[in-house]
Amino acid sequence: MSILKNWRQNIIYLGFVVIFVFFAITLGHKGFLESTNLLNIVRQTAMISVMAVAMTYVLSAGEIDLSIGAVAGLSSVATAMGMDVGGVLFGIVCGLATGAFVGAINGALTTRIGIPSFLTTLAMMGIAKGTSMWISSTKAVPILSDGYIWLFGGGNIGPIPVLLFWTLVATAIGHVVLRKTTFGRWVLATGGGETAARYSGINTASIKFRVLIISSMAAAIAGMLYAGRFQTGRFQLGEGDELSVIAAAVLGGTSLFGGKGSVVGSIIGALMIGLINNGLILAGLEFSQQLIARGAIIILAVAISQNRKA
Amino acid sequence: MNTAAADSVPAVRLTGVSKSFGGVRALNDVNLEVKAGEIHALLGGNGAGKSTVLKILRGVHKPDAGRVEVFGHLLSEHTPDESTRAGIAMIFQEMSLVPTLTVAQNIFLNQEIKTELGLLDDRQAVEKSRTLFKALDVDVDPEALAGDLGAGQRQLTEIVKAISRKARVLILDEPSTALSAHDVERLFTFLRKLKSEGVGIIYVSHRMDEIMRIADRATIFRDGRHVLTAPLSELSLEKVIEVVVGGQSRGLSGIERENTKQDTVLLELRHVSGMLKPVDASLKLHAGEVIGIAGLLGSGRSAIARLLFGLDQKNSGEILVDGKVVEITSPKAAIALGLALIPEDRLRQGVIIEHSVANNLALSVIDRISRWGFTKGKAFQGLADKHISELKVKTASANSPVRTLSGGNQQKVVLGKWLASDPRVIILDEPTAGIDIGSKSEIIMLVRQLARQGKAVIIISSELNELLSACDRILVMADGHITRDIARTELDAPGEDVSDLQYAERALQKLLQEMPGNV
Known part of the structure; x- marks a missing residue:
């Protein structure tokens, strides 16, 4: 019983290795194993990874956040425009403030008025996207600061991309807070049994409010990383990321029903999705075929990793 | 514990407590005294006022009149928080454990043990839970997931959780419902141990055999009034039943039961x-x-x-x-x-409370009064009017939402809904x-x-x-x-x-x- 359970919980690590080995054998001659390609996978998935860490908290608390992709786009635009007006620091403040503001609205609507987060954030997705299109007149806003570009996505320390450090920092903080602090424990308690958590004196509304803020802030940071990597703020950045992020978290063993979450698992899930994308491109599949293959692989992996509930 | 003080100050004392809901008196000038170190049974039929007393103790309801004292301390706010601070814990049916956390994590939920760095110390929590369980002679694995425990172990864990929070008054409402005979035995052993440590225990159960075995004294309520408090040694089953049932026939005696039984x-x-x-x-x-x-x-x-x-x-x-x-x-x-089933929880399962009386009555026969997916207005109205008059449903009109009806009339709508399908x-x-x-x-x-x-x-x-x-x-x-x-x-x-x-x-x-x- 416990072996079977562990087997399911750890399937993500096994799956990661299997897919890696499969691509290494079949695509080795196309440069899959070259360090530039592998570091590229890290670069491409860093934003998904950062958002997946936060999504682990949201799902663990029994909520969901669908607005993150659109918020990332909005924050990239806000950062670029802010930088245009008031310099690098002001741009960064604009990006972070965007995340805090959207998160506070999501949280307030969900916990005060009681609209399910599924609906709140679905509506917010449209609002955030509309806002970023509107303020940028749907144009790309260029970023000229070399320092910003280096720190937020473009830079390397030796051969190591800066984006890897962002991923590692997000993972480390996310993991320790979820496993080793009262906040993390209360998030898991809120999602695992809200009534019980409340009877134990935990303010579950406040917990939900806070995870939605964290999620939006992480999305804003992801948007700023996109902006740095592509040297521009654009409303399309991050589009559709919410699905990859939720898939990454669920692949990593986080329950959609709350109460169970693993930050490390989510990161492995994100890397696995990056791995699949990369492999499919190297294999020469067309974009349309990539979409189908990726969807099928994710469904398969999630189906295997989920504990079937009656 | 400090026996001298525990003997003189009762764990719980209610004096002259009254409580009304709407116009209905749920409690009328009720007294109750539970000593420290005793198991006190609360008895009474449905609507006798037991649950109102429990809710007042738990701080869910505020009494209209009277005093509530816990170990000599007078409650003034009547909030769940104040009641917890006074040391009252109530064991709900499987309510206070998070199934996805371990037993130890549950016991220390919201009073987590931390290392010097301020990080959670789960290992120590497990150790402390183990000591706690051992001291109380309870056999539960602190590292097991709460959701994997059987009903009996879950209940014991809930009680240990309450005790670890310095609860001195423990309220158990029908605790044995989900338990096997073996688990009930373990629960009783455990309760006797807590009793010997000076905890005041209020035990509510419909199972008289359990009360006879575990309780020291019993208080019986009837129709919101205190009827009797006595040691169990002075009460026989016959006596208890006599007092619980009481002297009134409650307006049901006059109903005739002619024999209409057929052979089929x-x-x-x-x-x-x-x-x-x-x-x-x-x-x-x-x-x-x-x-x-x-x-x-x-x-x-x-x-x-x-x-x-x-x-x-x-x-x-x-x-x-x-x-x-x-x-x-x-x-x-x-x-x-x-076959027709009229369920227990009529508001959730029986009627759609925001819909009109007529809509609800037609719900189970909607195909019969529809043609090509459209309901026939006349048949619909006719059905509603027929049932409303037949069942004597008191409603402003067939189109009023069921929500606006009294409980009895809502139940008649549920009945009517099913009778419509014959x-x-x-x-x-x-x-x-x-x-x-x-x-x-x-x-x-x-x-x-x-x-x-x-x-x-x-x-x-x-x-x-x-x-x-x-x-x-x-x-x-x-x-x-x-x-x-x-x-x-x-x-x-x-x-x-x-x-x-x-x-x-x-x-x-x-x-x-x-x-x-x-x-």
């Missing part, structure tokens, strides 16, 4: 067992007959209804409708066979829960009228007087088994006024109690 057997169960309950249940139900199912909480009295209506699946045995063996796999199949066997689960005495007798008279029309009715109820005034035959259930099958007339007082409900109620209560649920 509409429904028959042959050795039917469900997944857990019922076990090997057999019964025969004739046209024009009303039978009642009585049993304590958890006896499986509702399980039969769920099985018959296709909500649960049977494991073995045969169900016969009209003499033919049938498989009832879904409520749809049950309806097609002419069922032959009607199962009522707790048909009069929470409705006033007037509507209660109207509903019972309606049941008798259905029997006269040749329908067969099963009533499942915890209110004995209701069963006694409505049914021709009463089945008693305990632990999933049908243990008795008695004709209503057998319960009448010999040679006396046959409409004497109290005598019958006492007799039936005794039958319920004489077989302890745990074999």
Whole structure:
């Protein structure tokens, strides 16, 4: 019983290795194993990874956040425009403030008025996207600061991309807070049994409010990383990321029903999705075929990793 | 503990407590004293005021008048928070544990043990839980997930959790419902240990055999008044039942039960067992007959209804409708066979509360009054008007939402909804829960009228007087088994006024109690 359970919980690590080995054998001659390609996978998935860490908290608390992709786009635009007006620091403040503001609205609507987060954030997705299109007149806003570009996505320390450090920092903080602090424990308690958590004196509304803020802030940071990597703020950045992020978290063993979450698992899930994308491109599949293959692989992996509930 | 102080100051003292809801007096000048280091049973029938007392102690309700003291400390705010601070803990049915956390994590939830760095120290939490369990002689693995525990272990964990939070007054409301006989034994050993450490324990249960074994003293309420407090050694089962039932017949005595039983057997169960309950249940139900199912909480009295209506699946045995063996796999199949279930929780399962009376009445026959997917307005209105007048539903109009009706009238709408589909066997689960005495007798008279029309009715109820005034035959259930099958007339007082409900109620209560649920 416990072996079977562990087997399911750890399937993500096994799956990661299997897919890696499969691509290494079949695509080795196309440069899959070259360090530039592998570091590229890290670069491409860093934003998904950062958002997946936060999504682990949201799902663990029994909520969901669908607005993150659109918020990332909005924050990239806000950062670029802010930088245009008031310099690098002001741009960064604009990006972070965007995340805090959207998160506070999501949280307030969900916990005060009681609209399910599924609906709140679905509506917010449209609002955030509309806002970023509107303020940028749907144009790309260029970023000229070399320092910003280096720190937020473009830079390397030796051969190591800066984006890897962002991923590692997000993972480390996310993991320790979820496993080793009262906040993390209360998030898991809120999602695992809200009534019980409340009877134990935990303010579950406040917990939900806070995870939605964290999620939006992480999305804003992801948007700023996109902006740095592509040297521009654009409303399309991050589009559709919410699905990859939720898939990454669920692949990593986080329950959609709350109460169970693993930050490390989510990161492995994100890397696995990056791995699949990369492999499919190297294999020469067309974009349309990539979409189908990726969807099928994710469904398969999630189906295997989920504990079937009656 | 400090025995001198514990002896003189009672753990709980209620003085002159009254509480009304709307115009209804739930508690009337009630006194209650629970000593430190005693197990005090709270007894009384439905609506006696037990749960109101518990909720006042827990800080959920605020008394209209009177004093509540806990170990000499007078409660003033009457909030759950204040009650917790005063040391009162109430064990809810599986309410205070998070299933996805471990036992140790649950025990220390919101009072987590931390390292010097301020990080959680789960290892120490496990150690401390283990010590706690050992000191209290409880065998639970602190590292197991709470969701993987059995009902008994879960309950013990909840109590340990409360005790670890310095609870000095423990309230247990029907704690043994989900427990096996073995688990009940462990619970009792544990409670005796807590008692010896000076904890005041309030124990509410319908199972008199348990009360007799575990409690030191008992207080009996009836109709919101304190009737009696006495040591268990001075109380016999007969005496308790007599006091609980009391002297009034509650307006149900006058209902006539003419014999309308026909020879045709509409429904028959042959050795039917469900997944857990019922076990090997057999019964025969004739046209024009009303039978009642009585049993304590958890006896499986509702399980039969769920099985018959296709909500649960049977494991073995045969169900016969009209003499033919049938498989009832879904409520749809049950309806097609002419069965109707009027569920216990009428607001959630029985009616759509925001919809109009007419809409609700038409719900189960919507195909019959529709053509090509459109409802026929006239047939619809006609059906509604017919049922409203037949059932004497008091409503402003057929188009008022059900929400605006009183409890009794809502129940009549539920009944009407099912009668519209013209069922032959009607199962009522707790048909009069929470409705006033007037509507209660109207509903019972309606049941008798259905029997006269040749329908067969099963009533499942915890209110004995209701069963006694409505049914021709009463089945008693305990632990999933049908243990008795008695004709209503057998319960009448010999040679006396046959409409004497109290005598019958006492007799039936005794039958319920004489077989302890745990074999």
